[in-house]
Structures are given as structure tokens and as C-alpha cells.
Amino acid sequence: MIDAYFFDGSSTRRxxxxxxxxxxxxxxxxxxxxxxVRLSKVQVSERLEHAPRILRLPDGGHIESSDPSxxxxxxxxxxxxPRVVRWQRKWPLSLCAxxxxxxxLIAGYQWGLPWAADTLVQNVPPAxxxxxxxxQLALIDAGWxxxxxxxxQEQARLRQxxxxxxxPRGEQTPYRLEFRHSTMGPNAFALPNGVIVMTDQLxxxxxxxxxxxxxxxxxxxxVQRRHxxxxxxxxxxxxxxxxxxxxxxxxxxxxxPTFLLDQKYSRDFERxxxxxxxxxxxxxxxxxxxxxxxxxxxxxxxxxxxDAEDDEEQEDGPxxxxxxxxxxxxxxxxxEYLSSHPSDEERIARLKAADGxxxxxxxxx
Amino acid sequence: MAELTIEGATTAPTLATEGRGQPPPAAGQPRPAxxxxxxxxxxPQAFQFTGTGSxxxxxxxxxxxxxxxxxxxxxxxxxVRRLQYLYRNTRxxxxxxxxxxxxxxxxxxxxxxxxxxxxxHISFDISPVVAIAVGVVLCAVMPWLLAxxxxxxxxxxxxxxxxxxxxxxxxxxxxxxxIFPVMLGAIGLFAWSVATSFSRNxxxxxxxxxxxxxxxxxxxxxxLAHYFLKRYQHEHADFGTTAFYFHGNASGFFKTYAKxxxxxxxxxxxxxxxxxxxxxxxxLLADTxxxxxxxxxxxxxxxxxxxxxxxxYLESRIQNMVxxxxxxxxxxxxxxxxxxxxxxxxxxxxxxxxxxxxxxKPFATIRLVRYRVESLxxxxxxxxxxxxxxRMDDRVGAAxxxxxxxxxxxxxx
Numbered sequence: 001m002i003d004a005y006f007f008d009g010s011s012t013r014r015x016x017x018x019x020x021x022x023x024x025x026x027x028x029x030x031x032x033x034x035x036x037v038r039l040s041k042v043q044v045s046e047r048l049e050h051a052p053r054i055l056r057l058p059d060g061g062h063i064e065s066s067d068p069s070x071x072x073x074x075x076x077x078x079x080x081x082p083r084v085v086r087w088q089r090k091w092p093l094s095l096c097a098x099x100x101x102x103x104x105l106i107a108g109y110q111w112g113l114p115w116a117a118d119t120l121v122q123n124v125p126p127a128x129x130x131x132x133x134x135x136q137l138a139l140i141d142a143g144w145x146x147x148x149x150x151x152x153q154e155q156a157r158l159r160q161x162x163x164x165x166x167x168p169r170g171e172q173t174p175y176r177l178e179f180r181h182s183t184m185g186p187n188a189f190a191l192p193n194g195v196i197v198m199t200d201q202l203x204x205x206x207x208x209x210x211x212x213x214x215x216x217x218x219x220x221x222x223v224q225r226r227h228x229x230x231x232x233x234x235x236x237x238x239x240x241x242x243x244x245x246x247x248x249x250x251x252x253x254x255x256x257p258t259f260l261l262d263q264k265y266s267r268d269f270e271r272x273x274x275x276x277x278x279x280x281x282x283x284x285x286x287x288x289x290x291x292x293x294x295x296x297x298x299x300x301x302x303x304x305x306x307d308a309e310d311d312e313e314q315e316d317g318p319x320x321x322x323x324x325x326x327x328x329x330x331x332x333x334x335x336e337y338l339s340s341h342p343s344d345e346e347r348i349a350r351l352k353a354a355d356g357x358x359x360x361x362x363x364x365x
Numbered sequence: 366m367a368e369l370t371i372e373g374a375t376t377a378p379t380l381a382t383e384g385r386g387q388p389p390p391a392a393g394q395p396r397p398a399x400x401x402x403x404x405x406x407x408x409p410q411a412f413q414f415t416g417t418g419s420x421x422x423x424x425x426x427x428x429x430x431x432x433x434x435x436x437x438x439x440x441x442x443x444x445v446r447r448l449q450y451l452y453r454n455t456r457x458x459x460x461x462x463x464x465x466x467x468x469x470x471x472x473x474x475x476x477x478x479x480x481x482x483x484x485x486h487i488s489f490d491i492s493p494v495v496a497i498a499v500g501v502v503l504c505a506v507m508p509w510l511l512a513x514x515x516x517x518x519x520x521x522x523x524x525x526x527x528x529x530x531x532x533x534x535x536x537x538x539x540x541x542x543x544i545f546p547v548m549l550g551a552i553g554l555f556a557w558s559v560a561t562s563f564s565r566n567x568x569x570x571x572x573x574x575x576x577x578x579x580x581x582x583x584x585x586x587x588x589l590a591h592y593f594l595k596r597y598q599h600e601h602a603d604f605g606t607t608a609f610y611f612h613g614n615a616s617g618f619f620k621t622y623a624k625x626x627x628x629x630x631x632x633x634x635x636x637x638x639x640x641x642x643x644x645x646x647x648x649l650l651a652d653t654x655x656x657x658x659x660x661x662x663x664x665x666x667x668x669x670x671x672x673x674x675x676x677x678y679l680e681s682r683i684q685n686m687v688x689x690x691x692x693x694x695x696x697x698x699x700x701x702x703x704x705x706x707x708x709x710x711x712x713x714x715x716x717x718x719x720x721x722x723x724x725x726k727p728f729a730t731i732r733l734v735r736y737r738v739e740s741l742x743x744x745x746x747x748x749x750x751x752x753x754x755x756r757m758d759d760r761v762g763a764a765x766x767x768x769x770x771x772x773x774x775x776x777x778x
Binding site: 008014050054090255259 | 415416417420422423424426427429430431432433434442446449450453454456459460461463524525526527605661662665718723726752753
């Protein structure tokens with residue numbers, strides 16, 4: 001015998017009833033109520049710890065009961081809880097779900113998302129890549145770039161020099177080299193439309209063609225591997241998953257983990273682009289140490305960021321384009337720089353080591 | 366999520382109510398209190414919420430895992446389980462609410478919404494003209510989507526076996542909610558003016574004009590739009606055959622919003638003093654190895670502190686204003702949500718979610734829902750008669766609701 005309340009579905013009047021379930025038949029009796037229904041026609045609500053069970057009858061009436069003996073009676077009459085509900089009810093099982101969830105998220109971050117972004121990028125029409133890149137360039141030009149103050153002959157010489165180099169593995173990656181005077185100091189980056197932007201300040205800081213060519217090789221690596229678009233997709237994926245897990249905790253705050261998680265992808269791409277530069281320079285017998293020294297110089301100039309040799313405006317930088325760690329705003333730049341500091345040392349060491357292996361003398365060649 | 370429960374949490378007391386001075390049945394007490402013979406019409410019936418964080422956590426984990434494993438398909442079932450959990454754990458006068466949404470209908474709605482979102486994003490890559498056209502179409506269907514969303518939500522909510530209904534038609538939504546496209550236009554103009562004043566250097570007068578006009582337009586439309594939305598929602602709702610009645614007015618919304626903006630300005634004064642006093646400590650910390658993390662967190666948190674403060678204020682005041690001006694039959698509601706308490710809940714939730722890398726989320730949800738539900742009570746206005754069901758079948762598609770959710774037009778306040 002089970003204590004329950006019956007609602008006939010046509011009013012909210014509550015009828016206290018006694019419930020019997022036997023041989024697949026639900027029967028109830030109370031003041032003015034006497035009914036029986038086949039259990040197979042009754043929709044039984046899922047079990048919750050502190051809420052009553054609701055048995056929905058086919059004609060719209062329903063029974064509410066918190067009686068603990070209801071469980072046993074239901075089970076004896078062949079009612080089976082859905083598997084998901086059993087899963088949710090048991091701590092060990094739901095902790096297993098938690099562990100699987102974490103494993104899934106980590107694996108997705110490590111391999112799944114990069115793979116998905118790569119696959120997606122293969123199917124992006126070139127026209128779309130071009131449009132995105134063109135828009136980014138227009139945005140950057142409007143906000144942070146001025147026309148190059150470099151001698152046109154110097155520009156032409158550098159263009160020719162780089163165009164004369166063999167690309168690694170006989171690749172024929174199309175690109176376009178643009179020079180700009182930046183309001184943000186030495187910088188170079190690649191856009192999805194194959195445009196490589198090099199700032200005058202970087203050319204001046206390099207003082208050495210080999211270093212400039214090395215940086216261009218690095219940027220060409222970004223273009224070849226389509227890092228720009230891949231990173232965009234990966235950041236998007238991370239954002240969607242974080243939103244799914246954390247939910248409505250404002251988007252501003254969800255941007256922080258997205259940003260932090262994006263750092264690893266960024267470093268992976270830098271490493272890949274560095275390797276591309278190493279391959280390309282070695283294929284042409286050019287030393288990499290000058291490029292490593294340029295990185296050292298840039299790292300040093302970032303460390304003294306606030307000493308501000310240049311009093312130019314400190315606007316927010318474009319966030320979309322990728323490349324080295326300094327194309328973004330002052331704030332983001334220093335954050336990103338510091339967070340990728342170990343990788344900076346690592347890449348400089350690797351560039352120098354590449355020369356050692358080949359026996360190319362650091363200064364000559 | 367909270368508003369879903371509260372939206373659904375419109376109730377019908379039965380003949381029997383608790384006697385005066387008797388405490389309402391304790392939360393967590395599984396068995397509804399027996400009807401009391403002595404009836405007191407003035408005793409307010411407090412809403413109770415019996416859900417617990419630990420139980421909800423397990424549901425959340427399993428939902429999340431299955432949603433990811435099925436590439437989002439399970440999310441429709443997850444939504445039904447989540448809402449059923451929240452509804453069935455909400456009770457007033459010993460009887461619980463229930464949610465009846467059909468997962469298949471919700472899944473269909475989600476697919477429609479996804480297609481709409483995709484169309485919206487792809488159109489941006491095709492051409493600006495197409496993007497604007499799609500944007501205009503989306504704006505044009507928004508009131509209709511809202512009406513559908515309310516209808517689905519209400520038709521699938523019940524209390525004591527009697528269903529809620531939403532009578533609001535699409536046409537009415539257009540008449541009442543025409544202000545939303547105007548608002549969107551103002552926001553667009555505002556964004557455009559910010560973007561252009563960044564890249565060019567026009568005269569100061571131009572900047573003031575182009576930034577101030579949309580700002581004033583927003584100040585005039587946001588409270589009004591919010592008022593119209595709530596009125597549309599509450600005036601067209603039925604519980605069974607009994608209609609809800611909303612007698613709030615727009616001036617209350619304007620006052621609340623004006624106060625919120627005032628607090629924003631006042632709050633910047635102590636914030637400025639604090640920043641000035643701690644400037645040296647800040648510089649010291651920013652120079653350390655993890656200084657970049659510190660500066661990032663500091664920036665985000667200080668911006669968020671303001672948002673949190675204003676959000677808690679608006680949330681509590683508007684919930685109170687809306688429910689204190691809503692009646693059903695001869696009964697009315699009483700809402701006593703406190704801004705300070707809400708601020709505390711939001712702030713601690715945020716911290717705990719951050720430090721547990723999101724694992725606290727389900728506990729946070731339950732805490733918030735519990736507070737918002739339990740700040741509400743029903744005041745019977747005389748002898749209570751039984752609410753009669755409207756047996757008219759009201760099966761509506763989920764398309765509107767889901768599209769509404771995804772586009773975030775289901776305003777949560």
C-alpha cells in the first residue's frame with residue numbers, strides 16, 4: 001500500500017489516495033476516487049532524490065508519490081529505470097563519466113581539434129581564405145600600419161632575394177610580400193590570403209639579409225601550413241566546448257581559458273614554422289644564427305617594453321592574424337611574450353643548433 | 366535556467382493551505398504535508414526548491430559526456446532531463462511542477478536554429494549585402510520566434526496536472542516587440558560609431574554626436590523593451606482556464622535601470638581610489654614571473670566586478686517588480702529577492718567555478734535557482750477555488766524555442 005496524491009488533470013484538486021500495484025495493474029482508491037490502469041500505459045517519471053515520482057496516466061491525470069516503498073513495488077512489477085538514470089544515480093558510475101569526460105576533453109584538445117581544424121581548412125574555398133585575409137589586412141592597415149618608409153629599391157632587392165630561394169621539398173606556395181611602417185615596432189606576420197607583412201622596423205633591427213630571409217621563411221611556413229585559419233578554427237572549437245561546459249558564465253570570462261588554451265596551439269604553430277624556416281634556409285645554404293640573434297634582440301626589446309623608445313600610440317592590436325608573438329596589442333603582446341618565454345629560448349637554441357648540425361659557420365656562409 | 370523555473374513557477378494553490386503560524390514543509394521533506402482543515406487565506410505560500418548540488422552534478426556530468434559523445438544530438442534529451450530536474454524539485458503548497466517537453470521536437474528545433482546560425486555566419490563570407498539581408502530577415506522573424514518559444518515553454522509546463530498556456534500570437538509579438546529592431550539598430554549604430562572613431566580621427570563633436578545619439582536611444586529603449594517583453598509574457602499566460610494579469614508600468618523599469626547606471630558611476634569612485642592606493646602593489650606583482658597572468662586576471666576581474674554588481678541589482682529588482690505586479694485570479698505573488706544576496710551568490714559561484722575549472726557549475730546553478738525560487742511566494746486572495754484545466758490541446762513545435770535560445774533573445778532577467 002502506497003501513499004499518493006491523485007490529480008485528475010482537469011483541476012488542481014489533490015486527492016489523497018492509496019496506491020496498489022499488482023501484476024502490472026495500477027489501482028488507487030481514495031475519497032471519491034477508484035480507478036485502475038495498466039502499468040504499461042502509465043508513463044513513469046525518472047527517479048529523483050528529493051522530488052516525488054510522477055505517474056502520468058493516459059487520460060491526462062497523474063499521481064504524485066514520495067512513498068519510499070513505491071520503488072520496490074515498481075521494480076517487482078517489471079518497471080526498469082532507463083540506463084542513463086541508473087548512471088546518474090550512482091556516484092561511482094558518474095565519477096567514471098567524469099573521468100571519461102576529462103579524458104575526452106584532453107584528447108580532443110591535444111589531437112581532435114587540431115585534426116578537425118586541419119581537415120576543415122582543406123575544404124575551405126580559396127576565395128573565402130582570400131576574403132578573410134583581405135579583410136584582416138584592411139583592418140590592420142587602418143589601425144596599426146602606415147605606408148613603408150623603406151627605400152623602394154631595398155624593398156625590391158629583398159623581394160627578389162626571397163623569391164630566388166628554393167622552397168623546401170620543392171613546394172610552390174604562393175605568397176605576396178608587403179612592407180609597412182608599423183606603429184607597434186618590429187613585427188612580421190602571415191595572413192590567410194598568403195600575404196606576408198614585414199615591418200620596416202624589423203628590417204632595420206635585423207641589419208642582416210640572412211635574418212630577414214629566415215623570418216620570411218618562418219612566415220612562409222605559416223602560409224604553407226595555413227596556420228592562420230587553423231588557429232581561428234581551433235580557437236572557435238575551444239570556445240564552443242568551454243561554453244558548453246561552463247555555460248552562461250559571461251563570455252568575457254570564458255575568453256580567459258580560451259586564450260590560455262590557445263597558447264599551446266600558438267606555440268605548436270611557431271615550432272612548425274621555425275622548422276619550415278630551418279628547412280628552407282638549409283636548402284639554400286643560409287645560416288640561421290643571424291635569425292636566432294634577431295629573435296634575441298626582439299626578446300630584449302620586449303623585456304624593456306615600458307621604457308618606450310617609441311612614443312607612438314599604444315592601441316589594441318589586431319587579434320586575428322597570426323605570426324610571431326608581437327603582432328598583438330601592447331598588453332596582449334607582453335602577456336603572450338612572457339607566457340611563451342621558455343619557448344622563445346627553446347627556438348633560439350634550436351635555430352642555432354640547426355647551424356651546428358650542418359657545420360655552417362654562424363657569421364659567414 | 367533560473368528564469369525557466371521561475372517562469373514556470375506560477376502556481377495554483379488548492380483548497381487546502383497551511384494554517385497560520387505553521388512553518389511551511391521543510392525543504393527536502395519528501396512527503397507533501399497533509400491538507401490542513403483550518404484555512405487561512407492570508408498566509409503566503411512560499412515556493413520551495415528541493416534540488417541538491419551533488420545530485421544535479423551527476424546528472425550534469427552524464428549529460429555533458431553523452432552530449433559530446435553524440436556530437437550534440439543528446440543535448441535535446443539533456444535539456445529535458447535538466448528542466449525536469451529543476452521543475453520537479455520546485456514546489457508550492459506541497460505540489461510540484463513538471464516539464465513535458467519532447468526531446469525529438471527540441472532536437473528538430475535545434476537543427477533549425479543551427480541552420481539559421483550557419484546561414485548567418487556564411488552570409489558574412491559571401492557578401493555584406495547578403496549578410497545585411499539575412500540580418501534583417503532574422504530581426505523580422507525574432508518576435509515570431511519569441512512567441513513560439515514562450516508557447517512551447519508554457520505548454521510543456523504543468524502544476525498539479527494542469528498545464529500552462531501562452532496565448533500570445535506572432536502578430537501581437539510584432540506589435541508589442543517592434544521596439545527590439547529599433548534597439549538593435551541603435552546598437553549597430555553604436556558599434557559602427559565606435560569602430561569608425563577608432564580608425565579615423567574626426568572632430569570631437571562628431572564623436573560625441575555619433576556615440577551619444579545611439580547611447581540615448583539605448584537608454585530610452587532598453588527599459589521600455591524589457592517592460593514590453595515582460596508584459597507580453599505575463600499578460601498572455603494562462604494556468605488552465607485562469608489568466609495571469611500583469612499591472613506593472615514602464616516607469617518602474619526606467620527607475621531601476623537609471624539607478625543601475627547611477628550605481629555604475631558611483632562605483633567607479635571607490636574603484637578609482639582603490640586602484641590609486643594599490644598602484645604600487647600592483648606594479649610589484651605585475652613584475653613577477655606570473656605577472657602576465659596577474660595583469661590579465663586583474664583586468665578581467667575588475668571589469669567583471671562592475672558587471673556582477675549591476676547584474677545582481679537588476680536581476681533582483683526586476684524579478685521583484687515583475688512578480689509583485691503579477692496576479693492570477695484573485696491571488697498575487699510576492700518576491701523578495703535581495704541584490705546583496707544575489708551578488709554574494711554570483712560572486713562566490715564565479716570564484717568556485719574558476720578554481721574548480723568548471724566543475725562547480727552544477728552546484729552554482731542549483732544555488733542560484735534555489736535562491737531565486739525560494740524568494741518567491743504566493744499570496745492567496747481569499748478562499749481558493751480549484752484551478753480548472755483548459756483541455757484544448759496545445760502541442761507546439763520546439764523550433765521557436767530552440768532558435769530563441771541559440772540567438773540569446775530569451776532575455777534572462
